[in-house]
Amino acid sequence: MSTEQLTLGTYLKDRRQRLDAVALGYGCSRRRTAGLRREEVAQRAHISATWYTWLEQGRGGAPSRAVLERLAAALLLTEVEREHLFLLAFGHTPEIRYQPQDGITPRLQKVLDALASSPALIRNARWDVLAWNHAASAVFVDYATLEPAQRNMLRLFFLNPAVRAAQPDWGAVARYVVPVFRADIARAGATETTRALVEELCRESSEFAAIWNSNDVLEFGQGQKQLNHALAGTLALEYSTFAVDGRSDLSLLVYTPADARSHERIQTLIRAKA
Numbered sequence: 001m002s003t004e005q006l007t008l009g010t011y012l013k014d015r016r017q018r019l020d021a022v023a024l025g026y027g028c029s030r031r032r033t034a035g036l037r038r039e040e041v042a043q044r045a046h047i048s049a050t051w052y053t054w055l056e057q058g059r060g061g062a063p064s065r066a067v068l069e070r071l072a073a074a075l076l077l078t079e080v081e082r083e084h085l086f087l088l089a090f091g092h093t094p095e096i097r098y099q100p101q102d103g104i105t106p107r108l109q110k111v112l113d114a115l116a117s118s119p120a121l122i123r124n125a126r127w128d129v130l131a132w133n134h135a136a137s138a139v140f141v142d143y144a145t146l147e148p149a150q151r152n153m154l155r156l157f158f159l160n161p162a163v164r165a166a167q168p169d170w171g172a173v174a175r176y177v178v179p180v181f182r183a184d185i186a187r188a189g190a191t192e193t194t195r196a197l198v199e200e201l202c203r204e205s206s207e208f209a210a211i212w213n214s215n216d217v218l219e220f221g222q223g224q225k226q227l228n229h230a231l232a233g234t235l236a237l238e239y240s241t242f243a244v245d246g247r248s249d250l251s252l253l254v255y256t257p258a259d260a261r262s263h264e265r266i267q268t269l270i271r272a273k274a
Helices: 003-017 039-043 049-057 065-074 079-092 106-114 134-139 155-161 161-165 170-187 195-204 208-211 258-272
Strands: 118-123 129-134 223-231 233-243 247-257
Touching: 003 039, 003 049, 003 079, 039 049, 039 065, 065 079, 106 118, 106 129, 118 134, 134 258, 155 161, 155 170, 155 195, 155 208, 155 247, 170 208, 195 208, 233 258
Parallel strands: none
Antiparallel strands: 118 129, 118 247, 223 233, 233 247
């Protein structure tokens, strides 16, 4: 028996014994051990009780990724616990799972709001804007006035004339953002989830369709950006992208003024909006 198998088995047993059998509908009959029985976990995971027993004993061989996913669901593992299960079994975390959500935590919103002079927002793998700060509303789009479905960055970029007009070299930016979007949704496992969005954009924008059909992929990372703001004039920005801890399908985008003039103009926009 390998150390890795024994560690995986110990973890499975520990998680199994922490489950509430009564809450899961297994009745309140007297039990010799805490939590669920091995055969009950096996039944929930759709695997044989014998093999599950072997896994706990460290002699069941390496389970497949699909079996681990079913075990994670059967044991009601949190996302962090699921990642730990994969680390014990394979030595690496599982693929990212796209998890559609309508918003973010209040604590994460406070992080955005603390970036008073830097437009900042959080987007998911579909590039839906889930949260933003006052500076982002003043500089980019007043997202609060849009329906949630319309807060998608690609919809705005390709279908909103005002957003398009703010880009000094719209074509170059378009040829950059679409390959980045393709890479993001593939990494997050959201390709199927975004199919309807991609089909819509291909119908509504021949430019998007042409770039999408090139099948290119790029990383977003960090860089420089200019905007021709309708009220403030030219804004020079530096942007950085950060992963959100515990939610690897989310990205934090921060746009920092690149010079004193841009900083002052953004401050003026924020005061005017307030």
